[in-house]
Amino acid sequence: MQNNGEVLIEIKNLKKSYGDHVVLDGINTTIKKGEVIAIVGPSGCGKSTFLRSLNKLERPEAGEIVFEGTDILDKKTNVNKVRQKIGMVFQQFNLFPNKTVLQNIMLAPMKLKGVSAEDSKNRAMELLKRVGLLEKAEAYPDSLSGGQKQRIAIARTMAMNPDVILFDEPTSALDPEMVGEVLEIMRELARDGMTMIVVTHEMGFARDVASRVIFIDQGNIREDSAPEEFFENPKNERLKEFLSKVR
Amino acid sequence: MRGKKKFIPSLSSMANHRKRYLFFTLVLIFSMAFGTMMVSWAKEDEDNSDSGKQNVAEIYSVDDLPGHKIGVQLGTTGDTYASDYEGDDAGTEIIRYNKGADAVQALKQNKIDCVLIDEQPAKAFVAKNPELYILDEEFTIEDYAICVQKGNTELLNQINDSIEALQQDGTIDQVINHYINGTGDTYKSPDDINYTGKITMVTNAGFPPYEYYENGVPTGIDIDIATAIADRMGLELEVLDVEFDSVIVSVQTGKADFGMAGMTVTEERKKNIDFTESYTTSKQVIIVNSGNDAQGNTLMSRIKQSFVEDGRWKYIPQGLLNTLIITIFAGIIGIVLGFLIAMTRVAYDRSDERSPLLKVVNAIIKLYITIFRGTPMMVQLLITYYVIFASVNIKPVIVAVIAFGLNSGAYVAEAIRAGMMSIPIGQFEAGRSLGFTYGQTMKYIIMGQAIKNALPAMCNEFIALLKESSIVGYIGLVDLTKAGDIIRSTTWEAMVPLVSIALIYLIIVTILTYLVGRLERRLKRGAK
Numbered sequence: 199m200q201n202n203g204e205v206l207i208e209i210k211n212l213k214k215s216y217g218d219h220v221v222l223d224g225i226n227t228t229i230k231k232g233e234v235i236a237i238v239g240p241s242g243c244g245k246s247t248f249l250r251s252l253n254k255l256e257r258p259e260a261g262e263i264v265f266e267g268t269d270i271l272d273k274k275t276n277v278n279k280v281r282q283k284i285g286m287v288f289q290q291f292n293l294f295p296n297k298t299v300l301q302n303i304m305l306a307p308m309k310l311k312g313v314s315a316e317d318s319k320n321r322a323m324e325l326l327k328r329v330g331l332l333e334k335a336e337a338y339p340d341s342l343s344g345g346q347k348q349r350i351a352i353a354r355t356m357a358m359n360p361d362v363i364l365f366d367e368p369t370s371a372l373d374p375e376m377v378g379e380v381l382e383i384m385r386e387l388a389r390d391g392m393t394m395i396v397v398t399h400e401m402g403f404a405r406d407v408a409s410r411v412i413f414i415d416q417g418n419i420r421e422d423s424a425p426e427e428f429f430e431n432p433k434n435e436r437l438k439e440f441l442s443k444v445r
Numbered sequence: 446m447r448g449k450k451k452f453i454p455s456l457s458s459m460a461n462h463r464k465r466y467l468f469f470t471l472v473l474i475f476s477m478a479f480g481t482m483m484v485s486w487a488k489e490d491e492d493n494s495d496s497g498k499q500n501v502a503e504i505y506s507v508d509d510l511p512g513h514k515i516g517v518q519l520g521t522t523g524d525t526y527a528s529d530y531e532g533d534d535a536g537t538e539i540i541r542y543n544k545g546a547d548a549v550q551a552l553k554q555n556k557i558d559c560v561l562i563d564e565q566p567a568k569a570f571v572a573k574n575p576e577l578y579i580l581d582e583e584f585t586i587e588d589y590a591i592c593v594q595k596g597n598t599e600l601l602n603q604i605n606d607s608i609e610a611l612q613q614d615g616t617i618d619q620v621i622n623h624y625i626n627g628t629g630d631t632y633k634s635p636d637d638i639n640y641t642g643k644i645t646m647v648t649n650a651g652f653p654p655y656e657y658y659e660n661g662v663p664t665g666i667d668i669d670i671a672t673a674i675a676d677r678m679g680l681e682l683e684v685l686d687v688e689f690d691s692v693i694v695s696v697q698t699g700k701a702d703f704g705m706a707g708m709t710v711t712e713e714r715k716k717n718i719d720f721t722e723s724y725t726t727s728k729q730v731i732i733v734n735s736g737n738d739a740q741g742n743t744l745m746s747r748i749k750q751s752f753v754e755d756g757r758w759k760y761i762p763q764g765l766l767n768t769l770i771i772t773i774f775a776g777i778i779g780i781v782l783g784f785l786i787a788m789t790r791v792a793y794d795r796s797d798e799r800s801p802l803l804k805v806v807n808a809i810i811k812l813y814i815t816i817f818r819g820t821p822m823m824v825q826l827l828i829t830y831y832v833i834f835a836s837v838n839i840k841p842v843i844v845a846v847i848a849f850g851l852n853s854g855a856y857v858a859e860a861i862r863a864g865m866m867s868i869p870i871g872q873f874e875a876g877r878s879l880g881f882t883y884g885q886t887m888k889y890i891i892m893g894q895a896i897k898n899a900l901p902a903m904c905n906e907f908i909a910l911l912k913e914s915s916i917v918g919y920i921g922l923v924d925l926t927k928a929g930d931i932i933r934s935t936t937w938e939a940m941v942p943l944v945s946i947a948l949i950y951l952i953i954v955t956i957l958t959y960l961v962g963r964l965e966r967r968l969k970r971g972a973k
Contacts, residue, residue: 288871296894309885310880
């Protein structure tokens with residue numbers, strides 16, 4: 199997981215506010231291929247808004263997000279095409295309840311990439327095997343546990359072969375005993391070289407898996423360093439305070 | 446894959462549930478019918494042995510009218526006379542009915558004390574209802590005339606010429622003699638006549654012997670005279686049957702060429718339409734109830750009278766067909782329209798960059814929904830017929846389909862919109878984050894779930910539509926309700942046709958509810 203690779207996303211001066219409340223206050227950072235970035239910070243700090251801006255689910259007011267050479271905030275950019283390459287996993291899983299697990303995974307590749315039913319099914323079964331839920335292929339989401347749902351959601355995102363996956367607090371809605379199984383899948387993804395940006399409260403995960411940890415507070419990045427440095431030798435006062443609370 | 450056929454739910458529980466539901470519904474239907482019959486039988490057993498020219502309300506002359514409940518037909522001259530008493534110190538009440546027959550029915554049941562109505566219909570009513578009789582006292586002589594649109598002197602003159610000719614050759618006397626005294630022949634069109642076009646007469650066919658239904662077609666003095674007039678003009682007569690108070694409006698708005706409905710010439714009416722020369726005269730009389738019901742009809746004879754005699758049952762399938770046509774086609778319009786509107790509304794609500802076009806369309810839609818949900822269906826129907834399509838020659842059934850379709854669209858739109866808005870925003874975001882466009886997300890992910898959520902509300906709307914279609918009689922359509930009304934106004938028998946029609950509605954609604962229940966269960970299996 200060395201990060202001397204090529205630049206995948208470049209974020210320049212990203213700004214957003216709701217009325218008087220500034221949520222993103224000119225964020226600048228660069229994300230390289232293969233990096234696993236953990237974003238932490240107090241609630242309401244803007245970390246989710248930042249993440250959701252990266253695939254334009256939130257619309258920043260100013261700045262640039264250059265993904266593989268194109269600015270996705272540019273009106274001329276076809277954001278739907280770009281989103282096919284940016285996977286996203288949500289806190290609430292957001293599986294489609296009226297479709298089976300298999301249908302959930304096959305839908306996007308078939309409708310958006312024109313992959314044949316047979317090929318997309320093979321790929322889906324392969325992914326299900328990877329997340330350890332092969333036997334749930336024909337089940338409906340309502341019959342699954344939270345951990346299982348999140349693993350399916352990851353498989354669904356993977357089916358589009360994205361270049362990066364955004365995780366928006368992927369374990370926050372889970373019962374404690376199910377957090378492990380989801381983190382394990384994410385750990386494997388990281389090991390396989392997937393670029394990941396993870397908004398999380400799991401400090402253990404950030405320390406063990408992330409290549410970089412970013413602390414966001416009051417709309418901007420206050421600390422951005424390797425995990426050892428981040429947790430052992432924090433420089434920002436607010437981060438110190440934050441770490442003392444979560445530890 | 447999970448095949449649909451495998452998903453027949455456990456037979457025992459589901460089948461039992463359905464059976465029980467159907468069973469209770471049927472029990473309810475039959476107990477209602479049975480209850481109604483028992484009440485009517487009990488009434489038949491009452492013995493009324495009073496005789497002589499006594500009457501229940503003790504009205505013996507015009508001077509006795511104050512303080513009583515006077516029944517009239519809305520918009521008639523009887524209504525005008527009676528209105529003089531309205532609001533007097535004696536507490537006189539005027540009850541206005543859409544049909545003379547309804548007023549008479551109410552009198553029979555002593556809901557009112559007397560009926561003030563034209564002489565000839567009064568005689569026809571009394572002939573069929575021995576317990577009723579007409580007071581000797583009479584009001585002034587009135588002229589009956591044909592009305593045409595104001596300023597249409599060409600038609601007015603043509604009709605006047607015809608009336609004069611028909612009076613001279615004795616046709617009018619012959620027709621009146623036939624219908625009132627039962628002697629002589631009706632008017633028959635010449636066999637060799639070649640029609641060059643059509644002319645529409647509007648009437649209110651519940652006013653014997655001037656206009657009433659016989660064997661499914663409007664018949665009577667006015668119809669015969671109108672046919673004779675039309676024949677002389679070389680035109681084929683079409684008859685439009687509406688409520689009496691809509692006759693003048695129909696002529697004013699051009700829905701019909703002329704109106705003829707035992708209509709008395711009054712100054713008030715002259716302000717809105719032009720009258721021809723009078724073709725006959727009449728006078729207002731007072732009908733009272735002697736309270737001496739000699740008719741001891743059994744239920745069987747009532748059923749026979751309502752459905753078998755004169756082939757009256759034929760009104761029912763004819764009416765049912767119209768009811769179904771209106772419900773189904775209006776339903777289709779409603780669903781298509783509602784769907785499009787809901788899509789637009791949600792697009793507006795969910796998007797943060799709204800194009801000017803979307804804003805305008807959304808504003809129009811909001812106005813549309815406000816208007817159609819905020820006014821009575823009846824008023825909408827009348828406005829569609831008499832205002833919007835006033836000068837367009839369009840079949841009433843199409844007007845009804847359009848009016849009900851537009852109304853239904855407003856309700857269906859809100860049902861589908863509610864269905865869409867109830868889908869968590871996360872479903873939408875998941876679709877968009879995979880790369881689906883707004884439209885694809887709607888199509889592949891949201892719609893299926895939204896329709897399932899909206900189905901119960903849409904089903905209710907469809908049932909409401911079926912029942913609300915019962916007002917189309919107001920624009921001259923014979924639907925199920927109007928079919929019952931026609932039977933009721935010719936037989937004087939209220940219970941059998943009304944209860945029968947209620948049962949038919951109930952059965953259709955029960956079947957619909959059952960079918961939608963099945964559909965809902967099938968859809969539910971997907972999610973769970």
